[in-house]
Amino acid sequence: MKYINKKFTIEKVSIESIAKKYGTPSYCYSLKKLRENINNFKQSFKSISPLICFAIKSNTNLKLIKEIKKFGLGADVVSMGELMIAIKAGINPKKIVFSGVGKTLEEIKYAIKKNILLINAESESEIKQIEKIAKLKKKKVQIGIRLNPNTDARTLSQISTGKKENKFGVNGKTFIQLVNYCKKSNYIELKCLSVHIGSQILNHKPYEKMLKAVNQILNKADHKFEFIDLGGGMGIQYNNNNEKLNYSKYNLAITKFLKNHKTKIIFEPGRSIIGSTGILISKVVYIKKNVGKNFIILDAAMNDLMRPALYGAKHTILPSLWSRKFSKKTYEFVGPICESTDKFLTLKKFQELSEKELVVICDVGAYGISLSSNYNVRPKPIELLIDGSKIKVIKKRQKYEEII
C-alpha cells in the first residue's frame, strides 16, 4: 500500500477507483500482504515448526479464511459459529483448537462430533461437561487445560487475559488438581496445556515470564503433554508506534523451553496475520468548524470499526490523494453516530481536506469487520480482496432489507 502518482494505491488498484465502483465505507484487504505476513510468521518460528492456528475471531470472512487455509494454517475458534466457518473454509478439524470460558453443551457436542484436535477447557465444570458428553458418545475426547499464568502482558488492560484477576484459565493449584482428575478419566485424554496472556503484545519479556510460569507448572504436573499451546497476542505497529515485537527473542525463549520439554508448540495468532492487510476507505461527508477544532465527519463510524471507541485504539488515517498543503488546524475525524466516542483520531497536522474527499483508515484487518455491528441500523460495509489489479468482492455490502 503506497502512493503512486500521489494516489493511495492498494497493490495495483487506486482507492479512488475502488470507491467509484463499490462505494464507501469499504473494507479492502491485500492478498500480497496476507501472504507476506503468513510467510514472515512461519519464518520467525521455523526452527520450532509449530502448528499455527489462525484466531478466527480476528477476521471471520470465509473467503479470507480459505486463503489462509491454503498456507496450511489451522484455526483457533471460540464459538460454534467460528467452528462452522473454519470447517466450511476447509480447515482440517485435526488442526482446530477450541478456546473460551463458556462453551455451551451444544458447542461441546458439536466440537466432539467434528473430532477437532483440542477443546481447551477453562474450568473444572467444563471438563466434567466434556466428560459427560464423551461418555454418552462412547468417545475419548482430546482436551487441553488453559493455565492462568498470572503474567502481565503489558498491553491495554481491556485486552489482557493472563493475570490472576482475569476470568481466563485456572490457577496453578487448580491446574494440577485437574491434571490428576483427567488422568483417572476414561473419556478424557489430556493432551495440551494452553495459555494466552493477551493481545497486541510488543515486548518479548511478558512471553518469557509466561514460559517460566508454564515451565514451573510442567515440572510439578507429572504428565506428558503432547502440545503446549502458547496462544497468540503478537502485536503490530499501529499509528507509527515504534515498538516492535522481537520475534527472534521470543523464538529463542521457546527454544530454551523446549530443551526441557519435548512437546509440539501451537500458536493462535490473529492480528499479526491479518491486521496489516486491511484498510477502510471512507468519504468525508461534511467538515464542520467548532471552537478550536475542525470535525471531519466521515461516512464510516464506530459500528464499522469499533476499536477506537472500545479501546481508544489509534489507527493511522491517510488522504487518498497526496498533496503537500498542510493545514495548521486541529482535525478530529469522527463518524456520524450519536455517541461522543464515535471518533477515530485527532490530529494537529493533516493536509487540507474538502468534503467528498476520500481517506483511508489503516491496519483494520484484525478486529475490524469482526467487531462491527448494525448499530443505528447501519448496513455493514462491503469487503474486497485485492490481488494485483484484480478486485474480488468477498462479502457484499449489507442491504437494508437484511437488517430491517
Ligand code: LLP
Ligand atoms: N487465542 C485466544 C485464546 C484469544 O483470546 C485471542 C484473542 C487470540 C488467540 C488471538 O490474539 P491476537 O493474536 O489476535 O492478539 N478486540 C481486541 C482484541 C481482543 C483479542 C481477544 N483474544 C482488539 O481489537 O484489539
